[in-house]
Amino acid sequence: MTSGPTLGAAYRDASRRLADAGIGSARLDARIMVSFALGGPPTLALTEPDRHLSGPESARLADLLKRRERREPLAHIVEAKEFWSLPFRVGPDALVPRPDSETLIEAVLKYFPDREKSYAILDFGTGSGCLLLALLSEYGASRGTGVDISDKALSMAKENAESLSLADRASFVRSDWGDENVEEHYDIIVSNPPYIPDAHIEGLAPEVAAFEPRLALSGGADGLVCYRALAPRLSSRLAKGGLAFLEIGEGMADDVSSLFRKHGLKTLESIEDLSGIERCLVLEREE
Ligand SMILES: C[S@@+](CC[C@H](N)C(=O)[O-])C[C@H]1O[C@@H](n2cnc3c(N)ncnc32)[C@H](O)[C@@H]1O
Known part of the structure; x- marks a missing residue:
């Protein structure tokens, strides 16, 4: 033709x-x-x-x-984005997975090197499910729960769990940062909460500001609102000996660390992403 x-x-x-x-x-x-x-x-x-x-x-x-x-994001147009070398279906209902967030996966693998062990994993604000599903792909004997307040994001996460053949070990629940439907304690908790200060959102690239869900971006006036909500809830859901891995925005390490410290969680390490920005806090319960 x-x-x-x-x-x-x-x-x-x-x-x-x-x-x-x-x-x-x-x-x-x-x-x-x-x-x-x-x-x-x-x-x-x-x-x-x-x-x-x-x-x-x-x-x-x-x-x-x-x-x-x-300026619609390329990932929305082709409905796909790779994260941790896994193919995710994406769209306007959930944040497009970012390479920076792979810092959390690397951190978990460093602190929990035994891939054969069975861990209970919790992902607060699961979006596309990328963090939870990447971890379940590495820890074949583990199971996990993805929490989100957005039903549309949860549908997308479930779809990704199915297409990656991980649905039998992943469950997804609608909950406001675990206030309901989350009862257990978890060995590994990961979270990439929304952390963009509201006044900065309009200044982001149009692909983000106009097309990504506001619920996945907005961190309130100072960017820390979701960390404040998460701190007590994360603390009460962490199993003894468990660790939490928290994504943070640029320049937030000190503020977020002291916020979690007030709820009995101390920062073991702050890990930089590939651009040299502090991106992941590793937290443990203070004895
Ligand atoms: C920055 S996105 C992260 C998505 C995904 N984990 C990732 O790393 O790409 C934050 C997620 O938190 C969810 N979220 C916002 N407020 C929430 C709340 N009160 N309770 C639970 N999840 C919430 C949003 O719907 C969004 O999916």
């Missing part, structure tokens, strides 16, 4: 359009979207540059490009 442009020409045109729309990763996004419009692997635009798009494929690409020009 030769009704549309070649993939090479479509890729060049898409790169130009996305660069004009102010997208820093224009070439990468263009390659992924051209390939996605044809239902092929993300490298298709490079490996088959002389192949022609069909009429329907051209129309599909035009629609995808319009959405990206309006």
Whole structure:
């Protein structure tokens, strides 16, 4: 079929359009979207540059490009994002998993090196389920609970648990930071709560400010509102000998540490992400 442009020409045109729309990763996004419009692997635009798009494929690409020009996140458009080398389905109902959050997974693996042991794992604010499911993929004998207040996020997390074949060890419950439906004590608690100060949200990239759920971003006036809510609840759900791994925003380590200390949890370590920003606090119960 030769009704549309070649993939090479479509890729060049898409790169130009996305660069004009102010997208820093224009070439990468263009390659992924051209390939996605044809239902092929993300490298298709490079490996088959002389192949022609069909009429329907051209129309599909035009629609995808319009959405990206309006700064809809690429992950929403292709409905997928990799986290911890696992494929997650994503969309507007839950935060797109961020590479920075993999710092929490690395930290858990460092403190709990025995992958064969059976741990009870809790994820406060599970969103897409990325933290809990990445941990269950590493700890094959463990089970876990993902908590969120958003029913839509919980549906997405359940869908991801199914598609990653982890649903038999993962349960998901609607709860306001564990006030209801969470009874047990957990060996490993992870949480990436919303921590953007409200006044900063409008200044974020349009992909985040206009398209990601406000409930997943908003940390109140000072960014610390969810940590304040979590501190007593996390403290009461941590098993003896258990550890909590908390994602924090840039510059928040001292404030969050002292907040949790008031609830009997002391900071064992503050771990930096790949950009050198303190990203994960490791907390243990004070005896
Ligand atoms: C920053 S997102 C993190 C999502 C996911 N864990 C990740 O790392 O990508 C925070 C999550 O906390 C949830 N959340 C906000 N307020 C909550 C509350 N009161 N109780 C439980 N979850 C809440 C949001 O719905 C959102 O899914």
